Amino acid sequence: DIVMTQGALPNPVPSGESVSITCRSSKSLLYSDGKTYLNWYLQRPGQSPQLLIYWMSTRASGVSDRFSGSGSGTDFTLKISGVEAEDVGVYYCQQGLEFPLTFGSGTKLEIK
Amino acid sequence: QVTLKESGPGILQPSQTLSLTCSFSGFSLSTSGICVSWIRQPSGKGLEWLATICWEDSKGYNPSLKNRLTISKDTSNNQAFLKITSVDTADTAIYYCARPTEGISFDYWGQGVMVTVSS
Numbered sequence: 001d002i003v004m005t006q007g008a009l010p011n012p013v014p015s016g017e018s019v020s021i022t023c024r025s026s027k028s029l030l031y032s033d034g035k036t037y038l039n040w041y042l043q044r045p046g047q048s049p050q051l052l053i054y055w056m057s058t059r060a061s062g063v064s065d066r067f068s069g070s071g072s073g074t075d076f077t078l079k080i081s082g083v084e085a086e087d088v089g090v091y092y093c094q095q096g097l098e099f100p101l102t103f104g105s106g107t108k109l110e111i112k
Numbered sequence: 113q114v115t116l117k118e119s120g121p122g123i124l125q126p127s128q129t130l131s132l133t134c135s136f137s138g139f140s141l142s143t144s145g146i147c148v149s150w151i152r153q154p155s156g157k158g159l160e161w162l163a164t165i166c167w168e169d170s171k172g173y174n175p176s177l178k179n180r181l182t183i184s185k186d187t188s189n190n191q192a193f194l195k196i197t198s199v200d201t202a203d204t205a206i207y208y209c210a211r212p213t214e215g216i217s218f219d220y221w222g223q224g225v226m227v228t229v230s231s
Binding site: 001035037038039041048049050051054055058060061092094096097099100101102103104105106 | 149158159160161164172173174175176208212213214215216217218219221222223224
């Protein structure tokens with residue numbers, strides 16, 4: 001199985017500050033079609049996860065441009081430019097390259 | 113508008129079989145390229161993909177649950193199902209159904225259904 005490892009944030013983060021959440025995969029997620037199969041989600045308290053980014057850097061429909069994704073084949077970053085109160089929750093990365101699909105353990109964001 | 117909604121027994125006893133239903137609208141499991149997945153989340157913990165079924169009846173399972181999982185669909189009624197046999201307390205979780213899309217990401221999720229395994 002592909003293991004997804006996420007980093008932590010120095011919570012709480014001051015409102016308006018920019019943060020980067022890291023994720024590393026145990027295998028390259030770059031596929032032969034040239035796309036990198038890494039996705040990001042936000043799970044707000046008490047809610048279902050919400051897709052933010054797919055294919056490592058493509059924002060999902062309706063997602064604020066404050067969210068951006070980048071990375072290589074195994075190391076990935078989700079950047080939030082200017083955190084706001086509504087960004088509070090747990091962020092998950094997920095690989096879509098192969099079954100079993102696997103998620104990182106989550107990165108919690110708290111705002112001061 | 114795409115929606116998904118899970119339903120299940122709420123509580124069941126160890127060794128029983130868990131049966132879950134995902135009722136969806138806004139898309140059809142008879143359309144080429146469409147799939148539905150099940151994902152679970154124990155309280156306070158992370159997300160675990162369980163299984164996926166697609167329009168042509170292909171299926172994928174998480175091997176960590178060995179042979180306990182069976183996913184199926186009723187295309188006519190826009191439903192997908194998941195059965196988990198021989199449940200124990202470790203299967204206590206919120207169970208979500210979700211629709212895979214580009215990059216095998218999940219763009220639509222149900223609200224989740226809480227399942228408790230307790231004697």
